[in-house]
Amino acid sequence: MEDIITTINVKKYFPIKMNFLQYLITRKREYIKAVDGISFSLRKGETFTLVGESGSGKSTIGKLLIKSLELTDGKMIFEGKDITRVKGNELKALRRKMQIVFQDPYSSLNPTMKIGDTIERPLKIHKICQKRKIKEKALEMLENIGLSPAEDFYEKYPWQLSGGQRQRVAIARAIIICPEFVVLDEPVSMIDVSLRTLILDLLIKLKQQYDLTYLFITHDLAIASYISNTIATMYLGKIIELGSKKEVLASPKHPYTKALLSAVPIPNPKMKRKKIIPKGEIPNPINPPTGCRFHPRCNYAEEICGKKEPELVEVSKDHKVACHLC
Amino acid sequence: MKLLDIKNLRVYYFSEEGVVKAVDGVSLSLNKGETLGVVGESGCGKSTLGLSVLRLVPYPGKMVSGKIFYNGIDLLSLSDEEVRKLRGKEIAMIFQNPDVSLNPIMNIKEHLVEAILTHEEIDEREAVEKTEEILGKVGIPKNRINDYPHQFSGGMKQRIMIALALLLNPKLIIADEPTSSLDVLIQAKTLELLRNLKEEYGLSLILITHDFGVVFEESDRIAVMYAGHIIEIAKNTELYDKPLHPYTQALIKAVPTVTPEEQKLNYILGMPPSLLTPPKGCRFYARCKYAREICKFKEPKTATVGREHIVKCHLY
Ligand SMILES: Nc1ncnc2c1ncn2[C@@H]1O[C@H](COP(=O)(O)OP(=O)(O)OP(=O)(O)O)[C@@H](O)[C@H]1O
Ligand SMILES: Nc1ncnc2c1ncn2[C@@H]1O[C@H](COP(=O)(O)OP(=O)(O)OP(=O)(O)O)[C@@H](O)[C@H]1O
Ligand code: SF4
Ligand SMILES: [Mg+2]
Ligand SMILES: [Mg+2]
Numbered sequence: 001m002e003d004i005i006t007t008i009n010v011k012k013y014f015p016i017k018m019n020f021l022q023y024l025i026t027r028k029r030e031y032i033k034a035v036d037g038i039s040f041s042l043r044k045g046e047t048f049t050l051v052g053e054s055g056s057g058k059s060t061i062g063k064l065l066i067k068s069l070e071l072t073d074g075k076m077i078f079e080g081k082d083i084t085r086v087k088g089n090e091l092k093a094l095r096r097k098m099q100i101v102f103q104d105p106y107s108s109l110n111p112t113m114k115i116g117d118t119i120e121r122p123l124k125i126h127k128i129c130q131k132r133k134i135k136e137k138a139l140e141m142l143e144n145i146g147l148s149p150a151e152d153f154y155e156k157y158p159w160q161l162s163g164g165q166r167q168r169v170a171i172a173r174a175i176i177i178c179p180e181f182v183v184l185d186e187p188v189s190m191i192d193v194s195l196r197t198l199i200l201d202l203l204i205k206l207k208q209q210y211d212l213t214y215l216f217i218t219h220d221l222a223i224a225s226y227i228s229n230t231i232a233t234m235y236l237g238k239i240i241e242l243g244s245k246k247e248v249l250a251s252p253k254h255p256y257t258k259a260l261l262s263a264v265p266i267p268n269p270k271m272k273r274k275k276i277i278p279k280g281e282i283p284n285p286i287n288p289p290t291g292c293r294f295h296p297r298c299n300y301a302e303e304i305c306g307k308k309e310p311e312l313v314e315v316s317k318d319h320k321v322a323c324h325l326c
Numbered sequence: 327m328k329l330l331d332i333k334n335l336r337v338y339y340f341s342e343e344g345v346v347k348a349v350d351g352v353s354l355s356l357n358k359g360e361t362l363g364v365v366g367e368s369g370c371g372k373s374t375l376g377l378s379v380l381r382l383v384p385y386p387g388k389m390v391s392g393k394i395f396y397n398g399i400d401l402l403s404l405s406d407e408e409v410r411k412l413r414g415k416e417i418a419m420i421f422q423n424p425d426v427s428l429n430p431i432m433n434i435k436e437h438l439v440e441a442i443l444t445h446e447e448i449d450e451r452e453a454v455e456k457t458e459e460i461l462g463k464v465g466i467p468k469n470r471i472n473d474y475p476h477q478f479s480g481g482m483k484q485r486i487m488i489a490l491a492l493l494l495n496p497k498l499i500i501a502d503e504p505t506s507s508l509d510v511l512i513q514a515k516t517l518e519l520l521r522n523l524k525e526e527y528g529l530s531l532i533l534i535t536h537d538f539g540v541v542f543e544e545s546d547r548i549a550v551m552y553a554g555h556i557i558e559i560a561k562n563t564e565l566y567d568k569p570l571h572p573y574t575q576a577l578i579k580a581v582p583t584v585t586p587e588e589q590k591l592n593y594i595l596g597m598p599p600s601l602l603t604p605p606k607g608c609r610f611y612a613r614c615k616y617a618r619e620i621c622k623f624k625e626p627k628t629a630t631v632g633r634e635h636i637v638k639c640h641l642y
Contacts, residue, residue, distance in 0.1 A: 053509040054480070162597040163368070192367045193536060197580050198593040219509060222539075222582040226589055249586040263514040265539030267581045269562045275514050281479060 001043040003077075004181060004213050005065060010038050010074035012060050016286065032285050034060040036237035037074070039312070042181075042230075047207065047214040049224045051260070052234030053282060058217045061234075062183040065215060066098040067091065079180070096126045099174035103186035105166035109158040115142070115169055116154035122177045137176065144209075145172045145202060164195040168202065175206055185217045200227050221264050225249055233257045236285055236293045239312060243319035253321040256294050292324065300325055327398065329498060329530050330356040330379065335392030337371075337378050344602045348374040348387070350554035353628070356498070361524070361531040363545030363562075365538065367598055370551045372534045373422060376500045379532075380419055381409045396498070415445055418491035420501040424483040428475040434461070434486055435471045438493060445494050456493070464489045464519060481512035485519070492523060502534045517544060538581045542566060547634070550574050553598045553609040556628075560635040570637040572614045608640065616641060 013031035023029075035057045042048045050058040063069040065076070067083065075084050078094065086094060102108045109118060119138045123129050129137055135154075142150035145168045158166055167187060174182055184203065188196045204227065207214060218224050224231055225245065232242040233254065241254040252258045259276045266273065278297040283289055289296050295305040304324050312322040337349040348371040356362050364372050377383045379394060381401065394401040396417065401409065421427045428437065438457040439450065446453075458468050464485040466478075475483060484504060491499055501520070505513040517540065524531055535541055541548055542562060549559045550571065558571040569575045579592035596613040599605050608614070608621040618640065626640045 053511065164597065193538065194367060194577055194580055194594040195597075196593070197582070197591040198595070201591075201593070221510070221584045225584045225586070226582040226591065246586045249584060260510060261584060263510045264584050265510075265514075265517075265537065265543045267538040267542050267578070267583060269542045269566050275518075277511055277515050277518075281481070 001045060003041040004044040004079060006041040006077040008039050008075040010064060011036055011072045012064055012069060013072045030286055033237050033288060034285060038239050040232060040239060040242060042213055042215065044213055046229040047216050047227055048230045049216040049218060049228035050232050050234055051218060051221055051224050053219065056234040057237045058234055059185055062185050062215055062217055066100050066183050067094065096177055097180040099179040100183040100185065101170050101174050101187050103189055105163050105170055105190060108170050109166055111158050115156050118169060119172050119176055122173060126177050128177050141172045141176050164191050164199060167191055167199055175210060178210055181213045183215045188223065221261060236288050238293060240322045247319040253315060253326040254323050255298050255300055328355045329358045329397060331395040333393040335378060335394065336390040337374050337383055338388055338390050340386045340388060346601045347554050347604055348601055352556050354549060354556060356530055356532065359528055359530055360546045361533055361544055363541035363548040364532060364534045364551060365536060365541050365548065366551030370598065371554045372551055373502050376502050376532065376534055379500060380413055380417055414496060415494045416496055417498045418496040420487050420491045420499065420504045422502045424487045427487060428483060430475055433472050433474050438490060441490060441493050460489045460492055481508050484508060484516055495527065498530045500532045506535065553604060554601055555609055555638060557638045564635055570631060570642060571639050572616050573610045
């Protein structure tokens with residue numbers, strides 16, 4: 001399969017807000033290294049999932065990819081073209097091809113807008129479809145995402161919908177303009193368990209139907225295991241393991257991925273597993289540890305780990321790891 | 327003897343839109359040393375149930391009827407003053423959201439020392455010593471005792487909440503989603519800590535969560551709530567092997583696990599009924615695969631099926 005997006009050594013640093021006095025004292029600007037040199041490719045048609053703990057940089061990558069954040073450094077290729085610095089009309093055209101769905105179905109919809117208007121808006125903004133066909137298209141989409149009878153839902157307001165229904169509207173709004181690429185940032189983490197799989201299955205169906213590629217962000221490994229083709233683990237602004245779902249879940253290599261997988265609670269009281277809990281807390285992304293960022297917490301760390309940063313290298317087919325000992 | 331015995335409890339919120347029947351006829355008991363998991367969909371009344379035990383249901387909520395016995399004492403007959411003495415010392419709560427429960431302008435020492443001094447007649451130095459000891463137990467270093475809530479990570483704040491709950495050596499802890507805002511590794515660490523402390527102090531625990539993984543790993547028994555009712559209670563493995571209520575059955579099949587294999591998962595269409603106007607019959611009726619005519623009109627009774635397994639459904 002061809003690649004749809006490639007990132008090369010992408011970085012995003014956020015300056016820390018300091019008051020004048022702090023600045024006088026330190027005399028230097030400090031940065032949160034949210035994303036700190038990441039290279040990967042998404043293959044067309046796949047679901048590429050980023051997992052990792054809170055603050056590791058997952059959402060920042062999502063925003064960089066859809067160009068809602070400027071990168072600090074690095075390069076981004078979309079459909080064979082360098083989009084690192086696109087502006088103006090070119091950027092606008094690009095925006096139509098890239099959409100994002102956020103975690104919170106309560107705050108992401110405009111409360112004063114009817115569901116019908118919400119879904120039609122992107123069609124109008126991007127002038128994609130003939131005026132007289134707009135409503136028809138919106139109704140078709142509502143039906144497609146399981147909000148039927150569509151005529152009824154078309155006239156409703158967000159507050160009349162449950163969380164799961166709202167999230168379906170948010171998804172419909174992103175997909176109605178037929179993008180190529182969709183970032184799904186924790187799209188089901190606020191949805192009740194009884195409905196999560198419904199939304200995930202809907203996403204899988206839409207992906208096939210509209211030929212989409214997903215960047216899926218979650219910290220829930222069970223959800224990652226349900227939806228992904230490829231899984232990448234992040235730690236402190238770096239991808240430390242990347243591979244096909246089968247490879248990463250069946251034979252995780254990085255000590256951090258192993259720990260993460262071992263710690264997921266199993267909804268089966270008969271299965272007990274020894275949990276590997278790394279010592280200490282996640283370090284500060286302003287001054288990440290030298291060498292391998294995980295080394296202060298790693299049970300296997302050797303001398304080299306504190307000195308040299310390991311690169312993300314292929315250890316077997318469809319499987320890359322950044323660890324000196326793998 | 328049972329440590330806690332809740333009988334036919336009803337707690338309603340008298341809101342402007344109408345009466346929200348958040349807990350609507352719940353009976354539940356807890357043995358000494360036991361961990362009881364309470365699971366259920368968002369808004370089904372889990373937190374309200376937990377708050378009732380401490381008599382902390384906020385306005386416009388009211389306990390309408392029912393009884394709660396703690397160690398044989400009828401909690402609802404106690405005066406406010408008597409309940410206040412019980413809180414923290416006998417029964418403590420770990421609240422759903424640490425950011426709401428910790429005062430941003432008080433440092434950790436002040437939080438804990440003040441809590442000790444209002445309950446125990448010891449001097450400040452002893453209180454500080456005790457605070458340091460408890461913080462050590464939950465893995466917060468001594469030298470951070472003067473720090474303020476915002477200087478701690480989410481996981482650390484959650485552990486400070488646990489320290490606060492443990493401070494006065496309660497016998498019963500009600501933990502309301504103690505780990506739902508935490509990452510898996512911090513969650514695992516926090517749950518292990520709770521488990522160890524439970525053993526060390528012989529505590530009993532009510533663990534409220536919506537995470538089936540957590541509840542199956544931590545609980546002795548599990549109660550499943552749906553729309554203000556408890557619809558099933560069983561021992562942990564029994565509930566896993568033989569879920570009886572159609573809701574429990576469907577829910578267990580809806581939970582993904584971590585596996586490289588393909589998974590076939592279930593979901594439950596529709597949504598829970600409004601608690602302003604709950605349906606007359608079974609509250610799960612509209613979403614139930616097995617519903618019959620009677621389910622629409624008549625509320626099912628709670629039936630005991632086998633040892634310590636109860637279910638509220640017309641099929642049994
Ligand atoms: N606009 C911003 N300004 C300053 N710092 C930011 C900004 N956005 C993110 N950060 C910081 O960058 C780091 C990565 O944040 P990001 O939101 O990408 O993490 P995440 O992996 O998505 O976490 P979560 O799982 O909690 O959503 C964090 O330390 C965060 O505090
Ligand atoms: N102060 C209030 N006024 C009116 N209704 C309320 C109030 N607090 C809670 N409710 C309602 O009571 C019901 C039960 O709420 P509760 O917080 O106990 O649910 P929960 O099971 O803990 O949900 P969650 O999983 O989202 O925490 C809900 O329908 C809620 O909307
Ligand atoms: S009582 Fe009827 S509707 Fe309710 S769960 Fe049982 S079978 Fe289903
Ligand atoms: Mg995020
Ligand atoms: Mg709650």
